[in-house]
Amino acid sequence: MPDLFVAPKKETETEEPKVSEPKTTLPNVVPPESKGGSLSAFMTYPDSVRFNTQEDEEQIVMLLRKHWITNIPWMLFSVILLLVPTVILPLLLTQKVLPPIPANLTLIISLFWYLCTTGFILVNFIGWYFNVYIVTNERIIDVDFYQLLYKRLASTRIAKIQDLSYKLGGVVRAIFDYGDVNIQTAGTEANFCFEAVPHPEQVVRAIGEMTEKSEENV
Numbered sequence: 001m002p003d004l005f006v007a008p009k010k011e012t013e014t015e016e017p018k019v020s021e022p023k024t025t026l027p028n029v030v031p032p033e034s035k036g037g038s039l040s041a042f043m044t045y046p047d048s049v050r051f052n053t054q055e056d057e058e059q060i061v062m063l064l065r066k067h068w069i070t071n072i073p074w075m076l077f078s079v080i081l082l083l084v085p086t087v088i089l090p091l092l093l094t095q096k097v098l099p100p101i102p103a104n105l106t107l108i109i110s111l112f113w114y115l116c117t118t119g120f121i122l123v124n125f126i127g128w129y130f131n132v133y134i135v136t137n138e139r140i141i142d143v144d145f146y147q148l149l150y151k152r153l154a155s156t157r158i159a160k161i162q163d164l165s166y167k168l169g170g171v172v173r174a175i176f177d178y179g180d181v182n183i184q185t186a187g188t189e190a191n192f193c194f195e196a197v198p199h200p201e202q203v204v205r206a207i208g209e210m211t212e213k214s215e216e217n218v
Helices: 066-092 105-132 171-174 198-216
Strands: 040-042 062-066 133-138 137-146 150-157 159-169 178-185 190-196
Touching: 040 178, 062 190, 062 198, 066 105, 105 137, 133 198, 159 198, 171 178, 178 198, 190 198
Parallel strands: none
Antiparallel strands: 040 062, 062 133, 133 137, 137 150, 159 178, 178 190
């Protein structure tokens, strides 16, 4: 499985806790009590989540995924695929659309079909779960997984953010409050796009507040 999330570090009994001020003040527009579950598309201040490049003094402010509603197309298609061996195939055989198939061959085809369908569901779910956007008190991080084998990680410091905007268009996006957050930076990665994330206005406000405070601390 991808090693994006790792267990939080535990301090030994002899190790004294480190007391230090974060480099960037945490935003007031993201309340700590709005934490979501592990399958949430909008998590704030998750205590039990760490990522493999997280620095010692770095705190996760937001962990974002695409809104859950974006999963509906492939979920509906998966339901149709699951119904093929039990409903659609027998119907086609009854109506003589297909030639008669021996029972043993039907069983083999059904098992192979379910195996492929399970793989389809697994790939889509893992793709949604592990493609995340992380906002910390020091950086923004975009993690993309491709076909379970390739990982692309791009990050930039909060202080390098130059422009923020979001796009929320369409009836469905307006009803469920999700949209695209566009971030322009002065780093090697010129542009970041958080696609179809929940509460884009709140995300932009939080990042904007942290950017302003980082500029004040320079």
